[in-house]
Amino acid sequence: xxxxxxxxxxxxxxxxxxxxxxxxxxxxxxxxxxxxxxxxxxxxxxxxxxxxxxxxxxxxxxxxxxxxxxxxxxxxxxxxxxx
Numbered sequence: 001x002x003x004x005x006x007x008x009x010x011x012x013x014x015x016x017x018x019x020x021x022x023x024x025x026x027x028x029x030x031x032x033x034x035x036x037x038x039x040x041x042x043x044x045x046x047x048x049x050x051x052x053x054x055x056x057x058x059x060x061x062x063x064x065x066x067x068x069x070x071x072x073x074x075x076x077x078x079x080x081x082x083x
Contacts, residue, residue, distance in 0.1 A: 041074050048074075 051057035
């Protein structure tokens, strides 16, 4: 029986790796984050390059190759505080 707001030992969540047991597996592993950090911008760049190549999206004349233009734009967009 609990007294004065203290819990019994059986009601305390066990800790594994510094997190309560109920949160284990809630955060994806680091390799998942790294994969998403690379895959998401790469997929975005490939989409814009495809749309430009198919003629659905046209930016006009630019001084650099289109891929460099898109990579720079995606890098700026991903690093902005609004992303």
